[in-house]
Amino acid sequence: MGKDKLRKFAEVATFANVLQLDEGKVMKGQWAAAHFGKDKPIVLELACGKGEYSVNLAKLFPEKNFIGIDYKGNRIWRGAKTALEEGIQNVAFLRIQIENILDYFSSGEVDEIWITFPDPQPQISREKKRLTAPAFLERYKQILKPGGTVNLKTDNDGLHAYTLEKILELDLHLLKKTEDLYRSEIVNEVLSIKTYYERKYLANEKNINYLQFSY
Template identity: 75%
Template sequence: MGKDKLRRFAEVDTFKNVVQMDAGKPFKGNWANEFFKNNNPVVLELACGKGEYTVNLARLFPGKNFIGVDYKGNRIWRGAKTALEDGINNVGFLRIQIENLLDYFAPGEVDEIWITFPDPQPQLSREKKRLTSPRFLAMYKVLLKPGGFVNLKTDNDGLHAYTAEKIDELKLKLHIRTEDLYHSPYADEVLSIKTYYEKKYLQDNKNINYLKFSFE
């Protein structure tokens, strides 16, 4: 492991806005009250990477609490550091495997979920690792409050189509579907937040897909 990664791992362990997996589960069922010290809605970004979407959502919506979830601490470091430097207090980061979400959040504790440019896991043998596979969707259904939304933003046409198929098969409620977000009427200031990778995809003339759905 490089010196820069080691430095980031050491530094992120000191950040007050980061909860590490070895810290136990002190906030399960109480993220708003205990971690953020308020009663505002809790929104998750899964596989948040450097936390660009998490931080920018928090800038737009100071009345909500945003938690970026990822396993790689050296990536979380960037978003967490930006939030601390800019005094954005409605942002937190949780370093865990996403498979373990139900260990860290109580049923109905989450208002909305964002999945932005995840690994599409294109091989059929890795279907269970796709963040919109049935096993993950079952977790989201438990975590979300009634009427809560899941948002998927991806450059991968295969993952987009796969997710749309699962929404149909499981009889979930589809609210928005577009295969070309920036040539659709849905590209508002929220959906126009662009991560580093999305900017690269757009430079390569890739289309950006978007889905919004709920469980009722």
């Protein structure tokens, strides 16, 4: 591991807005009151990477609390550091494996979920690793409030098609869908937030897919 990654891992462990592994378990069922200090709606960004969506959503919606989730602390470092430097208090980061999410959130604790440019896991043998595979969708259902929404932004056409297929198979409620977000009528200030990877895809003229659904 490079020196820069080691430095970021060490530094992120000192950040007040980052909880790691078992630290986050004590927040289960009380994120709004115990961690943020205010009872506001909770929004998650899964596989948040550098946390661009979490930080920018927190700026746009001070009336909500945001939690970016990823396992790679050196990536979380960027978003967490930006939030600290800019005094953004309604965003936090949680370093865990997403398959363990039920250990960290109670039933109905979450209002909305964003999945932004996750690894599409294109190999058939890795289908269960896709963040929109049925087992993951069932986990999200358990922690979301009734009517809570899930949003997927991806450059990967295969993951978009796969997720749409699962929405239909599981009889979920498809709310919005487009295969070319920035040429669609649904693009808005929230959907125009761009991650590091999204900017790279757009520079190469790659279309961006978007889905929103509920249970």
